[in-house]
Amino acid sequence: MKSVSYSVSVTTRKPRRGERNGRDYVFVSDKRFKQLVAAGKLAEWASVYGSCYGTPRTWLESRLEKGRSVLLALDRNGGEMIRNKYPGAVLVYLLPPSVRELKRRLEGRRTDSGSSVKIRLESARKELGFAREYDYWVVNRKLDQTVAVLKSIITAEGHRRERLGSIRLR
Numbered sequence: 001m002k003s004v005s006y007s008v009s010v011t012t013r014k015p016r017r018g019e020r021n022g023r024d025y026v027f028v029s030d031k032r033f034k035q036l037v038a039a040g041k042l043a044e045w046a047s048v049y050g051s052c053y054g055t056p057r058t059w060l061e062s063r064l065e066k067g068r069s070v071l072l073a074l075d076r077n078g079g080e081m082i083r084n085k086y087p088g089a090v091l092v093y094l095l096p097p098s099v100r101e102l103k104r105r106l107e108g109r110r111t112d113s114g115s116s117v118k119i120r121l122e123s124a125r126k127e128l129g130f131a132r133e134y135d136y137w138v139v140n141r142k143l144d145q146t147v148a149v150l151k152s153i154i155t156a157e158g159h160r161r162e163r164l165g166s167i168r169l170r
Contacts, residue, residue, distance in 0.1 A: 007059065007072045010036065013051030016111045026056075044074060044081035049119060053078075069154045076130050090157050092150065093134035097141050099125060 010026045012033050021027050028036070033052045036042050043061075045054030055072055063070050064086075074082065082089045096102035102124055106117045131137055136153055140146045 007055050007070065009053045009055060009073075010042065010045075011051055011053045013053075043085060044072075044078040046075050046077045048075055049116060049123070069158075071150065076127055076133070079134070088161075090136070090153070091134040092136045092138055092153060093131050094138050094140045094146065095128075095131070096124070097139055 008022070008024070008026060010028055010033065012028060012030050013025075015021065015025070015027055019025065030052070033045075033054070036054065036056075037045055041057055042054035043057040045052060055074075055078075060070060060072075072078070072082065079091050083091060096105070099121060103117065103121055106112060106120060112120065138146060138149050138153075
């Protein structure tokens with residue numbers, strides 16, 4: 001399997017307890033974020049729960065050029081942008097085992113207010129309606145199982161592309 005790169009998103013939200021700038025996210029002002037969008041510096045971006053998130057285009061393209069697989073945590077809009085700009089992208093939808101379990105996880109983190117949890121749960125319910133737009137669905141029960149499934153998808157997609165690449169059309 002190729003090596004996998006994990007994205008560090010650019011965001012306008014404030015750091016949560018324990019997060020470090022540049023390791024977990026790149027924290028910027030609203031003004032700077034708008035400048036990055038206007039200059040085409042982000043491969044995808046979205047406004048989520050009042051904060052903006054995006055993936056730096058140069059980061060993404062440098063990893064793809066090196067032949068690396070890249071995992072991005074995106075909402076539906078970000079997924080659409082990536083699919084449009086990179087038609088070969090594989091979209092995987094990480095589903096919680098249930099909305100009840102998602103609520104338990106969000107409340108257990110203790111980083112979001114009650115109203116924020118409510119908004120996120122409503123958003124998750126809406127996003128479930130778009131699950132059919134993804135190439136794969138993975139139920140996120142336990143982290144080690146989820147990682148194993150993601151690795152198998154990356155391996156399978158690599159093999160599929162090798163087979164398609166070896167087929168020549170006349």
